[in-house]
Amino acid sequence: MTRRTTGTTTIQTVADAAGVSIASVSRVLNGLTANEETIKRVNDAVKAVGYVPNSAAKSLKTNQTGQVAFAMENIGNAAYLAMVQAIQPVLRAGGYRLLLHSTDADVQDEIDVLRSLGQRYVDGLILCPLRVTRRHVAELKRAQAPVVVIGQLPKSCPNDNVRVASRPGVALAIQHLADNDRTRIALVDGPVDTVPGKARYAGYQDGLKQAGLEEDPDLVLFADFTVDGGAKAARALLQQKRPPDAIFAANDLMALGVLQAAREAGLDVPGDVAVVGMDDTELAATAWPPLTSVSLGAQERGRLAAELLLERLSEPDRPRQWVTVEPRLVVRASSGEAT
Amino acid sequence: MTRRTTGTTTIQTVADAAGVSIASVSRVLNGLTANEETIKRVNDAVKAVGYVPNSAAKSLKTNQTGQVAFAMENIGNAAYLAMVQAIQPVLRAGGYRLLLHSTDADVQDEIDVLRSLGQRYVDGLILCPLRVTRRHVAELKRAQAPVVVIGQLPKSCPNDNVRVASRPGVALAIQHLADNDRTRIALVDGPVDTVPGKARYAGYQDGLKQAGLEEDPDLVLFADFTVDGGAKAARALLQQKRPPDAIFAANDLMALGVLQAAREAGLDVPGDVAVVGMDDTELAATAWPPLTSVSLGAQERGRLAAELLLERLSEPDRPRQWVTVEPRLVVRASSGEAT
DNA sequence: CGGCATCCCGTAAACGTTTACGACTCATGG
DNA sequence: CCATGAGTCGTAAACGTTTACGGGATGCCG
Numbered sequence: 176m177t178r179r180t181t182g183t184t185t186i187q188t189v190a191d192a193a194g195v196s197i198a199s200v201s202r203v204l205n206g207l208t209a210n211e212e213t214i215k216r217v218n219d220a221v222k223a224v225g226y227v228p229n230s231a232a233k234s235l236k237t238n239q240t241g242q243v244a245f246a247m248e249n250i251g252n253a254a255y256l257a258m259v260q261a262i263q264p265v266l267r268a269g270g271y272r273l274l275l276h277s278t279d280a281d282v283q284d285e286i287d288v289l290r291s292l293g294q295r296y297v298d299g300l301i302l303c304p305l306r307v308t309r310r311h312v313a314e315l316k317r318a319q320a321p322v323v324v325i326g327q328l329p330k331s332c333p334n335d336n337v338r339v340a341s342r343p344g345v346a347l348a349i350q351h352l353a354d355n356d357r358t359r360i361a362l363v364d365g366p367v368d369t370v371p372g373k374a375r376y377a378g379y380q381d382g383l384k385q386a387g388l389e390e391d392p393d394l395v396l397f398a399d400f401t402v403d404g405g406a407k408a409a410r411a412l413l414q415q416k417r418p419p420d421a422i423f424a425a426n427d428l429m430a431l432g433v434l435q436a437a438r439e440a441g442l443d444v445p446g447d448v449a450v451v452g453m454d455d456t457e458l459a460a461t462a463w464p465p466l467t468s469v470s471l472g473a474q475e476r477g478r479l480a481a482e483l484l485l486e487r488l489s490e491p492d493r494p495r496q497w498v499t500v501e502p503r504l505v506v507r508a509s510s511g512e513a514t
Numbered sequence: 515m516t517r518r519t520t521g522t523t524t525i526q527t528v529a530d531a532a533g534v535s536i537a538s539v540s541r542v543l544n545g546l547t548a549n550e551e552t553i554k555r556v557n558d559a560v561k562a563v564g565y566v567p568n569s570a571a572k573s574l575k576t577n578q579t580g581q582v583a584f585a586m587e588n589i590g591n592a593a594y595l596a597m598v599q600a601i602q603p604v605l606r607a608g609g610y611r612l613l614l615h616s617t618d619a620d621v622q623d624e625i626d627v628l629r630s631l632g633q634r635y636v637d638g639l640i641l642c643p644l645r646v647t648r649r650h651v652a653e654l655k656r657a658q659a660p661v662v663v664i665g666q667l668p669k670s671c672p673n674d675n676v677r678v679a680s681r682p683g684v685a686l687a688i689q690h691l692a693d694n695d696r697t698r699i700a701l702v703d704g705p706v707d708t709v710p711g712k713a714r715y716a717g718y719q720d721g722l723k724q725a726g727l728e729e730d731p732d733l734v735l736f737a738d739f740t741v742d743g744g745a746k747a748a749r750a751l752l753q754q755k756r757p758p759d760a761i762f763a764a765n766d767l768m769a770l771g772v773l774q775a776a777r778e779a780g781l782d783v784p785g786d787v788a789v790v791g792m793d794d795t796e797l798a799a800t801a802w803p804p805l806t807s808v809s810l811g812a813q814e815r816g817r818l819a820a821e822l823l824l825e826r827l828s829e830p831d832r833p834r835q836w837v838t839v840e841p842r843l844v845v846r847a848s849s850g851e852a853t
Numbered sequence: 854c855g856g857c858a859t860c861c862c863g864t865a866a867a868c869g870t871t872t873a874c875g876a877c878t879c880a881t882g883g
Numbered sequence: 884c885c886a887t888g889a890g891t892c893g894t895a896a897a898c899g900t901t902t903a904c905g906g907g908a909t910g911c912c913g
Contacts, residue, residue, distance in 0.1 A: 185899055196863045201901060210861060227632030227658075231579065232899035234570035235868050242613075242635075250589075251599050260590050263616050272635070274581075275612050277602050293566030296581075296611070319566075402800060431800045438802075461741060461770045463777075463802030524869055535893045540871060549891060571869035574898050 184224050193220035204228065240298050243484060246276035246288045247303040252400070253427065253456035255303065258325070258477030262301065265481035271298070280305050289314040289322070299484045301325065301477075305369050321487045323480045327370050335483045335496045337476045341371060341453075342378035344469045344502025345423065348451045349382025351467075351504055352421040356513060357449055361394040361419035363408045363429050372397070375425045375453070394419055398429065405432025413440045413448070420513060421449040427456045430466055434509070446514035455505050465507035472500040523563050532559035543567065579637050582823060585615035585627045586642040591739070592766065592795035594642065597664070597816030601640065604820035610637070619644050628653040628661070638823045640664065640816075644708050660826045662819045666709050674822045674835045676815045680710060680792075681717035683808045683841025684762065687790045688721025690806075690843055691760040695852060696788055700733040700758035702747045702768050711736070714764045714792070733758055737768065744771025752779045752787070759787055759852060766791040766798050769805055773848070785853035794844050804846035811839040 186204075190197045193216040203209050203217040220226075234240045243266055247255040259275070266273050274297060278284035285304055289311075292300060300318075303325040304311060315322060315332050323335045352360050362379045365372040376395070383390050393415060398404030405424050412419055413436060424430035430452030437444050444450055444464055452459055455470035479498050487493065525543075529536045532555040542548050542556040559565075573579045582605055586594040598614070605612050613636060617623035624643055628650075631639060639657075642664040643650060654661060654671050662674045691699050701718045704711040715734070722729050732754060737743030744763050751758055752775060763769035769791030776783050783789055783803055791798055794809035818837050826832065 183899090186901095187899080197900085198863060198865095198902075199861085202862090205901080207902095208861075213861080225632075227629070229574070229899050230633040230635040231570050231573035232868090233901080235568070235574050235870085235899080236901045238868080240570065249599075250595065250602070256589065256595060259614070260588075260616075263589070263614070267616075273614050275598070275602070275614050277599075277606075291566070293564075294569040296569040434802075435800075458797070458800060461774075461797060462800065463773075522869090525871095526869080536870085537872075537893060537895095538891085541892090544871080546872095547891075552891080568869050571898090572871080574869080574900085575871045577898080 184226050188224050189220045189226045192224050193217045241271055242274055242297045243271045243299045244274040244276055244297045245301045246278055248280045248305055249277055254454045254473045257473035261474040261477030262481040265478055269485045286310055286314055289318055292319040299488055301480045301484055323484045325476050325480050333495055335487055337480045337498045339471045339500040340502060341471055342374045345375050345378025346382035347504045348423050348469050350385055352449055353386035357421035359419045360421040361412050363405055363424045364397050365400045365425045367397050400426045402428050402432040405429025406436045409433040409436035423451045425453055427452040427454045427458045427468055431462055444509055445511040449510045451510050464509045467507045467510035468505050470503045470505050475500050523565050527563050528559045528565045531563050532556045580610055581613055581636045582610045582638045583613040583615055583636045584640045585617055587619045587644055588616050593793045593812045596812035600813040600816030601820040604817055608824045621647060625649055625653055628657055631658040638827055640819045640823060662823045664815050664819050672834055674826055676819045676837045678810045678839040679841055680810055681713045684714050684717025685721035686843045687762050687808050689724055691788055692725035696760035698758045699760040700751050702744055702763045703736050704739045704764045706736050739765045741767050741771040744768025745775045748772040748775035762790045764792055766793045766795045766807055783848055784850040788849045790849050803848045806846045806849035807844050809842045809844050814839050
């Protein structure tokens with residue numbers, strides 16, 4: 176005896192309309208073995224009653240959601256945005272939907288996301304943490320779903336990982352400035368207690384050393400990763416008695432702030448002071464003068480992370496993958512010749 | 515007799531550990547009536563076994579997913595990005611997760627998203643369509659979940675709606691240019707077969723009329739909403755025998771392209787030609803010269819749409835809401851005095 | 854004609870929750 | 884002492900799928 180059909184159209188509705196059992200409907204829908212005749216009747220019935228499978232029920236049985244989450248600090252940041260843009264098409268091609276988590280750089284929030292994987296509302300997670308604490312590591316180890324981490328990661332973490340060598344990337348920029356005869360090269364860095372902030376400072380020191388330049392503590396300032404942060408820092412730098420002839424900003428946003436401060440001070444870029452940014456976002460190309468910037472391959476990292484995740488999902492026991500993306504210096508007008 | 519506990523920790527695991535029935539566990543977890551003693555034992559058990567409720571099972575019973583989707587053309591567009599940034603915190607505060615759909619301006623994709631609401635993987639949808647076809651209307655009417663539409667919508671659609679009067683917004687800009695003694699004001703519009711494209715053209719005509727200027731067909735070009743599109747169109751405009759002394763671009767991206775073309779042609783902005791953009795994105799403020807732009811309140815629209823959706827979700831039968839956001843002219847240097 | 858393999862299909866159980874219903878305890882009041 | 888009601892709790896059904904299992908046709912071969 177067939178179950179009574181309720182208000183919502185379920186697989187049972189289809190079964191009744193096609194005159195077959197719900198098992199047959201399910202089989203046809205999932206492309207399993209079935210008679211030509213039944214296939215046709217089921218497909219017709221599906222159309223006729225306008226059936227759409229309920230994803231919650233499907234998830235409950237199959238333990239798969241067809242969803243993947245991406246957690247980052249703030250999607251307003253162009254670097255993360257580039258990642259999202261790269262991640263989306265890969266996931267979609269793999270039949271997954273994309274969920275977004277903005278953590279606002281709140282460590283607790285990142286941890287919560289990791290914890291909530293136990294709810295099984297996603298099949299996997301791409302996580303892009305600003306800093307990796309001991310709690311991160313602990314949660315990563317016991318995560319209930321595959322997690323791909325974008326960024327530096329301790330070797331003890333069992334997760335797939337995509338990283339970029341930002342430190343040599345900074346050095347690349349410093350070297351480039353030195354090659355153009357800049358000798359007082361300043362650094363406008365982000366917060367020093369973040370992983371990127373630390374790496375950039377180290378790269379700055381590397382670059383100076385390679386170029387045979389001395390580090391001048393007056394030329395290193397820390398701000399936050401915003402236009403205003405960059406502008407404030409640059410104003411301070413440019414007012415010094417011995418101002419820099421080049422400024423490397425840890426971020427395109429900050430570099431824009433630097434450009435702004437230079438204009439205010441009546442300085443020509445690159446004539447009086449060269450400026451180089453980092454991330455090579457859309458902003459760099461459209462700035463004036465067009466901004467030389469170190470590309471950290473955000474798009475590429477996003478794409479790779481998504482691909483790694485999909486591969487892991489289809490093959491859970493494969494060995495852990497680590498991928499490194501190479502930084503690339505994109506030279507534009509802002510780092511041209513001095514006058 | 516209690517059911518055998520399987521590998522995964524379910525509500526049954528908790529029940530066994532606490533020595534109560536699964537019904538009691540569920541009641542405690544959902545804050546329903548229960549004895550102090552039981553509450554404590556359940557909570558302890560939850561901690562002890564590390565229980566996290568399975569969201570698929572919950573969804574299946576309650577018919578709620580705790581998820582909301584936002585579908586737009588392409589998150590790379592700063593206007594949509596601003597919406598996402600505004601939507602996210604509202605949803606999160608309401609306890610919802612955010613799902614992202616990039617439709618790439620593919621009408622079929624938008625329709626598919628609407629259709630897929632039948633799968634019930636989200637409780638509601640915020641849709642930001644580029645154009646609204648007859649099929650859109652049809653699907654909107656039979657949508658299986660509440661949909662809030664951002665953008666122009668026929669009155670026949672039963673959906674909540676947030677719109678912006680972009681047409682008077684454009685007129686505002688034209689008026690502003692005319693007030694500054696510009697007489698040959700060009701329009702670089704987006705595709706004319708899109709809703710925004712049409713509205714901007716109409717607003718352009720309105721503005722000219724208000725200012726007592728004649729429309730010159732040579733001064734109206736259509737391109738796509740990109741930097742390159744704007745640059746190409748501007749090059750064509752500036753090479754004419756009677757070039758414009760002002761250019762309104764339908765979009766900040768296109769306006770950046772216009773700025774670029776003006777620089778290539780050795781023209782001063784705003785001395786030789788004034789430029790005004792639209793959307794007032796981050797790009798406008800950081801451009802050089804800083805770009806005058808018409809704000810269409812993307813953030814505000816996003817926030818309002820999210821709020822409308824949450825209200826609709828908690829009160830499904832409330833009357834349909836229509837909200838209009840007022841455009842605002844943000845004057846910066848690019849539309850200053852002519853020389 | 855019997856035995857056996859093959860092909861389809863239907864029955865029913867299971868996934869992990871929520872919740873209606875009824876049962877039980879205990880206190881209260883007539 | 885019984886009836887009533889309030890406060891808790893457990894049993895079991897239900898949500899809409901997928902899938903293991905077995906049974907009924909059918910065809911083929913010995």
